[in-house]
Amino acid sequence: MNQDSTKISLTNRSKVVSNKKMSFLESLYLPAIFKGMFVTMSHFFTKKATVQYPEVKRPVSDIYRGMHVLKRDEEGRERCTACGLCALSCPAEAITMIAKERLESEKHLYREEKYAAVYEINMLRCIYCGDCESACPKEAIFLTDRFVPSEVARGNFIYGKDVLLEPKDAPIDVSKRQTPEVLAFKKDKTQLHNK
Amino acid sequence: MFQVYLFLFLSCVALFSAMMVLLSKKPIHSVLYLTLTFFALAGHYILLNAQFLAVVHVIVYAGAIMVLFLFTVMLLNLNKEGQFPKTKLVKIIAAIAGGLLFVVLIGSLKSFDLATVSNPAVSQIGLVKNLGKTLFSQYLLPFELSSILFLSAMVGAVMLGKKDKE
């Protein structure tokens, strides 16, 4: 026996190519053609794989990493303090921000004394790794199960606060991403960012 | 009355395109004008109530022979100048040959008696049934002989096209 017989096959569907002479029926090709037509016809009546996107959404995992959201706290104030850890942790360097000091009159708008006047994510650079979310000490940025819609110009993919910030009256639920493991990790005092 | 206008129109198209076959610079235009001439002639056949002849004319000449012509002209790339020598001698020979053909045509037209043609629109000879009956009874021998002629031409073409086994 040669070595081929001991070869491991994954599916057992491989066939050895043979160049044997075709029988008369085979050389007519007609049975093969009708078989092929039958195969396509059977596909004609099968259930279609298409998901009609805007109306029907493909189910995604609970911890799906899609478009970002900048969260507000219970009183509707922005949580982000523009520390820059997300930008620093971003492997794709997609995040940029300009920090500004909070005025006395803006206390109801921003939770911390410093806030992000400009916060931009380049959605074309972003690789949706979720490192920004892990890095954030204020639980201000989260990845959600929303998709980034298509655009016709590259510039439109640089999302500012107008898109990223969660609307006051329609909070975006990110509790699904907060699995027990994640919560335990975030409370872990041995980790640097929780100290 | 309508038929007369149609006749005049078809004749004009036929003459114009026949002229353009000779006058156009590109060989491919000549071929296409020749095709147009054939179509005009097919129209004339229909005016003479010879529908079968008209359609066969289109199938054989426009549909098969001219396509092969077009095929050849396309592949040969005849657009380059100076492929045919145009010396004075060639021109004189061409003029004499063309003139002789013209004289022959005039002569044959002169001896042709126009009065023998009865009203062609009423004639039923061009219809497929009558033509078939005539062809397979009165002219059976010439018909079969011509088919042998075609067969020999085909065999000859195959012989020429065959590769030498050396």
Add this chain to the structure above:
Amino acid sequence: MDIQILYKSGLIIVILLLSLVIAMYATLAERKIAGFFQDRLGPNRAGIFGLLQPVADGVKLFFKEEFMPATADKFLYILGPSLTMLIALLGSAVIPWGNTLTIGNNVFPLQVADVNIGVLYVFAVTSIGVYGIMIGGWSSNNKYALMGAVRAASQMISYELAMGMALIAIVMMSGSLSLHDIVAQQHGIHWNVWYQPIGFFVFVVCAFAETNRTPFDLPECDSELIGGYHTEYSSMKLGFYLFSEYINMFISSAMIASLYFGGYNFPFINELGMSHNWLTIVGMLVLFAKIGFFMFLFMWVRWTLPRFRYDQLMRFGWKVLLPLAIVNIVATGVIYELFKK
């Protein structure tokens, strides 16, 4: 006499529009059916079920940039698609779309021209159909386009022969070249396909080849010749080429239905006990159902079979179909003589 001329002009316009509308929706049907064969849904966004998709496609083609290669033969470049469209529309003239309608004393046949050479007329139209493709391919001044044109010409000439031979067997049986007579003889269920199965097979295969449909789409051949003869075409000129393919499909389907499947005839035509005019209308609907089936067959085959290789195409045309058709003629003659009453 006058009312007949008026009627014929109206019929011509109706059939012309009908061919265009059917071809228009055939493009949608093609995409839908392709989708269904591939477990997709096909276009369904423009209008309900995507019914406005052909309109959207047409508008898109109209407004796309018109591009002409600098070295193209300007006149022939425009003539190519126009000729293709013209010849594609010519074929519908001799097809009997139904029996006669009798209104008062006037008899209106649902056929534009009942010429006594109907079959030959269709044959002539298909034989000159190659001009549009050849002219377009050559005038583009592009090697892929020329290659496609050359392939189209040799393919069409090769398959015309077998097609003509298949037709001869039909003509031998009916004893007439008029399509009206051929259809009328297939009254009820006496369809030619029962008597001419081999001829039917040869004719259908040749019809596929003549309309440049897969598996005979070598003139276009996207993967080898980019687009074949219409590589350099854009905008509505390209649209004409693509559109004429669907008109050709419609006419071919109508021809197959008329020659082999009894045209407007259907089984139990005498037992229904309807009036003549109603029978004509039902027959017309039956004919269109048959045409629809064959157009579906065209698409079905396209989305099932791969393309032939060029040498396979030539061998199949000359060494299989042509001998098969000739044997069919001989067999038809022998059987006809044996069983003649």
